[in-house]
Amino acid sequence: MVEPSVTDVAAVEMLGVTKSFGRATAVDAVSLSVRRGEFFSLLGPSGCGKTTSLRMLGGFIVPDEGTVRLGGKDVTRVPPYKRDVNTVFQSYALFAHLSVAQNVAFGLKRRKVPRAEIARRVDEMLALVDMGDRSRAMPAELSGGQRQRVALARSLVTMPQVLLLDEPLGALDLKLRRQMQVELKRIQREVGITFIYVTHDQEEALSMSDRIAVMNCGRLEQVDTPDALYARPSSAFVAGFIGSSNLLRVRRTGPGAETAAGVLLPLPSDAPALPDGSAFDLLLRPEHLLLDPTGDVAARMEGTITDTVFLGSVTQYRVRCANGLELMVSEPNTSSHHAHVRSPGTRVTVGWHADDAVALPTGLPDPAPAENAATSQ
Numbered sequence: 001m002v003e004p005s006v007t008d009v010a011a012v013e014m015l016g017v018t019k020s021f022g023r024a025t026a027v028d029a030v031s032l033s034v035r036r037g038e039f040f041s042l043l044g045p046s047g048c049g050k051t052t053s054l055r056m057l058g059g060f061i062v063p064d065e066g067t068v069r070l071g072g073k074d075v076t077r078v079p080p081y082k083r084d085v086n087t088v089f090q091s092y093a094l095f096a097h098l099s100v101a102q103n104v105a106f107g108l109k110r111r112k113v114p115r116a117e118i119a120r121r122v123d124e125m126l127a128l129v130d131m132g133d134r135s136r137a138m139p140a141e142l143s144g145g146q147r148q149r150v151a152l153a154r155s156l157v158t159m160p161q162v163l164l165l166d167e168p169l170g171a172l173d174l175k176l177r178r179q180m181q182v183e184l185k186r187i188q189r190e191v192g193i194t195f196i197y198v199t200h201d202q203e204e205a206l207s208m209s210d211r212i213a214v215m216n217c218g219r220l221e222q223v224d225t226p227d228a229l230y231a232r233p234s235s236a237f238v239a240g241f242i243g244s245s246n247l248l249r250v251r252r253t254g255p256g257a258e259t260a261a262g263v264l265l266p267l268p269s270d271a272p273a274l275p276d277g278s279a280f281d282l283l284l285r286p287e288h289l290l291l292d293p294t295g296d297v298a299a300r301m302e303g304t305i306t307d308t309v310f311l312g313s314v315t316q317y318r319v320r321c322a323n324g325l326e327l328m329v330s331e332p333n334t335s336s337h338h339a340h341v342r343s344p345g346t347r348v349t350v351g352w353h354a355d356d357a358v359a360l361p362t363g364l365p366d367p368a369p370a371e372n373a374a375t376s377q
Contacts, residue, residue: 096138104126156187
């Protein structure tokens, strides 16, 4: 047997990890592998098990079953202070009585790093997070975003193998969150440390991550790159949680599909080979639907706009079709489109190309009458 090289060894592994609290299973037989230097996110709704997973990686919780490895070493029952891992929390957890520089230097002093080395590394880290001019400030004098930068610098200055981030931007306003998302990714690339990031915010995960693990009810639904999760989700749950979506419950009827309302629809060329009568979901992203298409399209439905929402770069329409289906359609606000924003009550035709749809086998029962959903998570 050939031993893996150092570069082949995963930064973090969870192998069949399970954790229950009483009768509730928070994490259910989760196995995943995070590569060295990767920005990896755990994404899912509240209560899906992502924070429990992160706390097991940090050593704050011991799993009931399974193994946790860091750099190929079993650390399942190793306490937090003996793991080469640091954690950044939403609450910042800065020492109020210490200055910015003293907060960042704290971990180095505990490790008895020489004073000159501490000063050099603190200066470098504060420059990295753009806080070099606030080294003497006290935490109470800083904004929320500045405090989060200091917390990040303090966690990175000891150069851990892995940095765990538990919804660190949750307390910031939207504009600052987006700014910090860009900064976090820049910092991660510069330092090259493996980041594992917990969030329930899909936009946050999509904008920063190299790969994302989508969790649901304690299990992994899909682990993939942001673009693959969006374009080719493996389940209706992932399709509904990542981005806005139209999910139509359909039955296979030969080369096509039939909705509960009796509408026949074309299937994409890569649709799975399911027997006739099989129930599955057909995913249509709002930006792939066309209003009043002029060219050739595979499907057309007549309908009426029931709602119009202007969102800056796009306008979002909800269309109730004559067959009873509701579809969400997004149009970019180019100069021509912006001049012709459609009002509720406008009659339109909705069309799309067959290969812009994604067939998602679900194994669920046949659709109930008039069942379909347009979702925006």
